[in-house]
Amino acid sequence: MEKRPLLKVNQAGISFGGLKAVSGFDLEIHQGELVGLIGPNGAGKTTSFNLLTGVYVPTEGDIFLEGVRLNGLPPYQVTRKGISRTFQNIRLFNDLSVLDNVKVANHSRAKHSMLSSILRLPSHFNGEKEMEDKSIELLRIFQLEHVKDELAKNLPYGQQRRLEIARALAAGPKLLLLDEPAAGMNPQETHDLMELIRFIREKFDLTILLIEHDMNLVMGICERIYVLDHGQLIAEGLPEEIRSNPKVIEAYLGEEVSSDA
Ligand SMILES: Nc1ncnc2c1ncn2[C@@H]1O[C@H](COP(=O)(O)OP(=O)(O)OP(=O)(O)O)[C@@H](O)[C@H]1O
Numbered sequence: 660m661e662k663r664p665l666l667k668v669n670q671a672g673i674s675f676g677g678l679k680a681v682s683g684f685d686l687e688i689h690q691g692e693l694v695g696l697i698g699p700n701g702a703g704k705t706t707s708f709n710l711l712t713g714v715y716v717p718t719e720g721d722i723f724l725e726g727v728r729l730n731g732l733p734p735y736q737v738t739r740k741g742i743s744r745t746f747q748n749i750r751l752f753n754d755l756s757v758l759d760n761v762k763v764a765n766h767s768r769a770k771h772s773m774l775s776s777i778l779r780l781p782s783h784f785n786g787e788k789e790m791e792d793k794s795i796e797l798l799r800i801f802q803l804e805h806v807k808d809e810l811a812k813n814l815p816y817g818q819q820r821r822l823e824i825a826r827a828l829a830a831g832p833k834l835l836l837l838d839e840p841a842a843g844m845n846p847q848e849t850h851d852l853m854e855l856i857r858f859i860r861e862k863f864d865l866t867i868l869l870i871e872h873d874m875n876l877v878m879g880i881c882e883r884i885y886v887l888d889h890g891q892l893i894a895e896g897l898p899e900e901i902r903s904n905p906k907v908i909e910a911y912l913g914e915e916v917s918s919d920a
Pocket residue numbers: 675678680698699700701702703704705706707747
C-alpha cells in the first residue's frame with residue numbers, strides 16, 4: 660500500500676474579487692522530501708503558502724496534513740498541527756533580542772502549563788530552562804549564538820534571514836515552508852544557506868517546501884519541483900525535467916532568471 664503523503668492539497672484555490680489568484684492547485688509531499696515551488700512573478704506562490712498556513716481560507720478544494728483537514732484553521736493552529744513558515748519580507752520581532760525571537764516561537768509547544776507559570780511552580784522554571792537551552796542550541800546551529808543578546812533589528816541582513824528560519828524551527832514543525840529564503844543574499848551566503856537547509860532537514864527530520872527565484876538553489880537542492888503560472892500548476896517533476904519543459908520555459912520568457920545551474 661502506498662504511504663500517505665504528509666501534505667496533500669486537493670484542487671485548492673482562492674479568488675480575490677474576480678481574480679483567481681490560485682486555482683486547481685494539487686500538491687503531494689511525502690515525509691522527508693525537499694520540494695521546490697517556482698513560477699514567474701505574480702504566479703501565486705506566496706498565495707499558496709498563505710492557503711497552506713491558514714492566512715487565507717481556500718474558496719475551493721482541501722488541504723490535509725497527515726490526513727487531517729486544515730481548511731479554515733487559523734494560522735496559530737496550523738502551526739500547532741506542524742506547519743511553520745518564513746516570509747518573503749523578513750518578519751522578526753525587531754525590538755526583541757535574537758534569543759527572545761526564538762523563545763517566543765518555542766512557547767507554542769511549551770510543555771509547562773499556563774497555571775504553573777502563573778503560580779511560578781518548579782515545572783515553570785524547569786520548562787523555561789529547557790526552552791532556553793533548546794533555543795540556544797538552535798542559535799548555535801544557525802551560527803547566531805554569539806549575537807543572542809543583540810536586538811533582531813541590528814543584525815545584518817543575512818543573519819536576519821537565518822534567524823527567521825531558526826524561529827520557524829523553534830515551533831517544532833513537521834513541514835517547513837520557506838518563502839524565498841535566499842532573497843537578497845550574495846552567492847556565498849546562498850551557497851551556505853543551501854548547506855544549512857540540507858543539514859536541518861536531516862537533523863530535524865523535516866519535510867521542506869520552498870519558494871525560490873534563485874534557480875541555482877532550486878535546481879541544486881530540490882528533489883522535485885512544482886511550477887505555477889497565472890495561479891495554475893503548469894508542471895511537476897524532477898529538476899532536469901522542469902528545466903527542459905517547454906511550458907516552463909515559455910512561462911519564464913521575459914523573466915530574468917538564470918537556468919544555468
Ligand atoms: N490579498 C490579496 N488581494 C488581492 N489580490 C491578491 C492578494 N494576494 C495576492 N493577490 C494577487 O494574487 C496574484 C498572485 O500573487 P502572489 O503574491 O501569490 O504571487 P507570487 O508568485 O508569490 O509572486 P512573487 O514571485 O512576485 O512574490 C497576484 O496577481 C496578486 O496581485
